[in-house]
Amino acid sequence: MMAVEASDKLIVSDDFDDEDGPVIFKRTNTTSKKNQLSEVKKTTSSLDGQTHRKISDKSSTNGQNSGVQKSKVIPSVKTAPTKASIVISKGSTSRVCSSNVKSPVVNPKASLSGDKSRPLSGSKVLNDVKEEKHPIKHLPRENSEDSDDEEDNKPLSLRLKMNSNHNSKASPIVKKPIEDSDDDDDLPLSARLSRNAGTSGSGYDHSDQKKPLLKVQKSHQGGSSTSIKQEKPIAGSVKRPPDKISSLNSSVKKPKLSDPASSNKIKQEPVKHESKVDDDDDHIPISQRLGKSSALGNKSSSVKKIGKAVKVNKSGSTSFKKQVKKMKKSGGNSEYSKSSKLLPSSGDGQKKWTTLVHNGVIFPPPYQPHGIKMLYKGKPVNLTPEQEEVATMFAVMRDTDYMQKEKFKSNFWSDWRKLLGKNHVIQNLADCDFTPIYDWYQVEKEKKKQMSTDEKKALKEEKAKQEEKYMWAIVDGVKEKVGNFRVEPPGLFRGRGEHPKMGKLKRRIRPSDITINIGKDAPIPECPIPGEKWKEIKHDNTVTWLAFWNDPINPKLFKYVFLAASSSLKGQSDKEKYEKARMLKNYIGNIRAAYTKDFTSKDITRQQIAVATYLIDKLALRAGNEKDDDEADTVGCCTLKVENVTAEAPNKLQFSFLGKDSIKYENTVEVELPVYNAILKFQKVKRPGDDLFDKLDTSKLNAHLKELMPGLTAKVFRTFNASFTLDDMLTKDTKDGDVAEKIGVYQIANKQVAIICNHQRSVSKSHTAQMSKLTEKITELQGVLKEFKTDLDRVKKGKSPLKSAERKRNLTPEALEKKIAQTSAKIEKMRRDMKTKEDLKTVALGTSKINYLDPRITVAWCKRHEVPIEKIFNKSLLAKFAWAMDVDPDFRF
DNA sequence: TGCGTGACTTGCTCTGAGCCCG
């Protein structure tokens, strides 16, 4: 419904016949409803697989962008602390070498046998071996792609173990992880899809890529499977290795060593070790890890041989110990190993910290009345400061799309009216004219813009000074950045999509709304607003939040203040997330076999679980929790409605629904026939608005998934698909070449992941203008080129260059030829840039980079191919992924 | 078993700083 849609669609082609098969579903983009991006559709790829996405630019207006919006009267300036540089380098290369050496054993397989069976011993061994894996795996895959494809048709399970078989036989499922290298099994469906596509033709990628964005094109060959991942730091090593740290610090604006850095460094060192350890684990097959989660200790042993470890130590020793201790408590890194249970560790009521010191939160400044009078029926109206503040919030949103929404206006009116009172002069919104306030705001904005650089700088510094104390927390003795220490200012709620509460007043938060969580021995932060006090002080070390308040729009919800993404606490859980996804790789074969078998189960719940799991695996759909009526009407897998899926004979399913953030998901994919038939069955006798999976909800689904793999939940498939695809594409498509070409390969892989995850963005307002500008320039250059050619002709014939340009005058044929080549190259580059711009106009690459792509894949790839990590990760990502920086170059997801 | 929290992750948009260009 609301979707505005866009027109783009991606075309996806899937071919998956089989489970693994190469399904390709690539969607180009979807549109968001709100955003109205374009939608993408996919088509199946035909031979070539070219799928293309078409883009239509349709309007892209999202209203949101309009400039004014935000209104915040108060400028927020923050300074960012920053930092960091990365230091990966050296080690990396060197490491690489070492790594390369490794033996060719393939993990997968090895693991298989060993792994499955079990644990430790085997596993360790494996671990050590580890690195080898990729080679093996890949090769087979690639080469065999075609064959794979065929196999693809077969059920995943089959493929796993025996490629030869058919679907029917599913292998035994269950918990044991299989490591097979089976080719496809490991692969994410999506990857498989794409792969096919790639192989066969170029799937949509091709089209897109055909002209290589960056030059990379080759991709097809490898088939591109994409994977997406996110990154988060895993805990393992709590902190970053010293190096990193140091580097970070340096960059950080803050005081150099002031503590943070320095302290961090120290502590962190220990971390390194740990991290290494982790790395080791990585290599290890999941299964192994599982088995013995306890392995941790072991790992250390394994700690690689690699030099790195060595370095770390020294300084580390002390800190190291400490850390270890800490970790244990918290279940930190070690955790994963330690927690034999598998990953699940992090969550629970484990201790997350021992000592926690921070200064609370900072509040936005009080409202400063401007005294500008709005008009009601043409006449100026007096408003109290409170009334004026809310009127200003509304006035300032004039240029946004929200103003076109009745719901927004009625909600605003309802809340504002409460402030005005029943008997106020203002009796309806339609007769209100906020122009004077709007104009005043524009002027204020302009003034701010016109301030001199020095003035701006002074303001910024002042703000930084005020905020300095709130920016840091000391967790177990380590200074860590706080993520969002600023209390949200009052404003009008901007829900996404057709949110029922859009426009409601989000009232000002006061100290008495805020609960502080801090160490028992730490001083309680002073309340920044004189005369007021905190709602409550807690000392709960099983949670990571520093403070929270209830969301004024929906009091059932909380707004938390957490540590920043670069903190070790966050890094730890990030790492755990990726480890879990990697573990899934070892189980995926059996899981696919299991659900394939259940596609035709007589037990309807079982059948629905099977089909839902298949969709989550293949399409990277979100779980789809139930939602209340007072939220936007969006769905995920478990909450799909009959109307969201249209069957197209013989075996295609067309999906069309609004997902998270009311982003439109449009995709048509080929599915296995039993799935197709099951969907038809689920739709039977239901109305369009009924639940497709009426016997299912996320808790049942996740409970089932946990039986298949410890800690497995629906969202793990997204991480797995994403990271796997990235790893796979990078491995297959990276060729010798310059850095720019390699970065191009990375971007294409990143884009593929974004498409799989349906990460969209709204088309920038100036997109069309920018494109036409580029077109103009190209046309102009083509004219120039033509002239050069004519001149060259003439010069060769002994004539003088044509007219005009005197500059041409003395050109020799050689010089002209050179010019021609230069101009042609320039035109080519511009064409590529245009294509890239157009291709990415509705695709958001950042989300997957931040949340779904295991950073170790990227770091290891950078090391292997000598691409500076800074070319891929910006400063904040470098800080966030500090835990992944010392990964072995041979790391494979 | 179902439901309502509670805690955290994921995700899009806006903003502002720095960059490039003419």
Add this chain to the structure above:
DNA sequence: CGGGCTCAGAGCAAGTCACGCA
């Protein structure tokens, strides 16, 4: 040196999932 563009970072909305209780 002003204006448009890009991109990182901030902001905050909207998901996921675990847990405890009845």
